[in-house]
Amino acid sequence: MRQIVLDTETTGLEPEQGHRIIEIGCVELFNRKLTGKHFHQYIRPDREIDEGAIEVHGITNEFLADKPVFAQIADDFLTFIGDAELVIHNAPFDVGFLDHELRLLNRGLAPIRERCGVLDTLVYARRKHPGQKNNLDALCKRYMVDNSQRDLHGALLDAEILADVYLAMTGGQTALALGGQQGDGSGSDGEEQIIRLSADRPRLKVLRATDEEIEAHKAKLATLDKASGGNCLWLQQEQ
Numbered sequence: 078m079r080q081i082v083l084d085t086e087t088t089g090l091e092p093e094q095g096h097r098i099i100e101i102g103c104v105e106l107f108n109r110k111l112t113g114k115h116f117h118q119y120i121r122p123d124r125e126i127d128e129g130a131i132e133v134h135g136i137t138n139e140f141l142a143d144k145p146v147f148a149q150i151a152d153d154f155l156t157f158i159g160d161a162e163l164v165i166h167n168a169p170f171d172v173g174f175l176d177h178e179l180r181l182l183n184r185g186l187a188p189i190r191e192r193c194g195v196l197d198t199l200v201y202a203r204r205k206h207p208g209q210k211n212n213l214d215a216l217c218k219r220y221m222v223d224n225s226q227r228d229l230h231g232a233l234l235d236a237e238i239l240a241d242v243y244l245a246m247t248g249g250q251t252a253l254a255l256g257g258q259q260g261d262g263s264g265s266d267g268e269e270q271i272i273r274l275s276a277d278r279p280r281l282k283v284l285r286a287t288d289e290e291i292e293a294h295k296a297k298l299a300t301l302d303k304a305s306g307g308n309c310l311w312l313q314q315e316q
Contacts, residue, residue, distance in 0.1 A: 079161040080106040080196075082240040084232045085171045086134040089127040092177035097122035098147060099136055101154060102232030104240050106164070111240060116157040117233040119144045134230040147178045155186075160193055164243050166213055166235075168197035198243055205246065213239060219304060220245035 083103045089096035099122050105114040119136070121144040131137060165171050172195060176188045189195070202211035209215070213235065217224040222241045227234060286294070302309035 078108060079159070080109075080164050081158050081161045081193075082106060082164040082236045082243065083158070083171060084165070084235040084239065085174055086136060086230060086232050087130065087174055088122050088124060089130050092174050095124060096127075096174075097124060098174050098178055099126065099141055100134070100232040101150075102234070102236040103157060104233075104236050105161075106240060106244075109244060115233065115236075116154060118150050118154070120150065121146050148182055151178070151182060151186075155192075158193060162194040162196055163189070164196045164198060164239065166197070166239055167199045168195050198239065198246070202246065213242065216242045216246065221300070221304065 081103050082105075083101070085098050085102075086100040087096055087098050098120055100119050101116065103116040105112045119141060121141045123146065126136065126138055126141075163172075172189045179186045179188065198216075199211060202216060206219070209219075214224060214227070216222070217227075217238060220242055222238060222245060224238050227238065298309055298312055302312050
């Protein structure tokens, strides 16, 4: 499964008031693994950026003066996302701005939700953690994702951080797969694969945890227990 974790920065809050996208950042996940592929572009909006928005992302009109307009990067952006599922925090905001930009091109291009599935991590987080703060910074703290470089909002950095949060929030990178199998235990043709091991294979070595590793494990469980409000299942089983 191909997913694109996406974020944008804008001149303001409402596309209906003429506000525009000024930065797009995307990172690619394939089968819940970061591939290292990304799309990042600053965009000249040909309008002034609201002061309040500059305080959030730090992007100025002067910085964007020599950047391409959306029409010049639209095809590259659409090619990059393809028909992947988009993972976005507060998706209506970003999708609304992207659809606004596509309409302004007057090329009859399909809106985002007709091209791609959209997973809103804010909606997911609210269902998983009702009554709690679920902005990106709060989720980073809850799932112990490093966001120390996030002094200001930035589309690519926020997309990279959101990818880590999304994987942690939904259970890690991928299911265990052995011998080139897919994570669900099926082959590329959809049929079940059975891999038989040779009876003459060498015995597997048993590596025991060292005292230092055991202490590090206990410290990690204590951290998880604190982050989950005393609900670490491993510690409950030991007790």
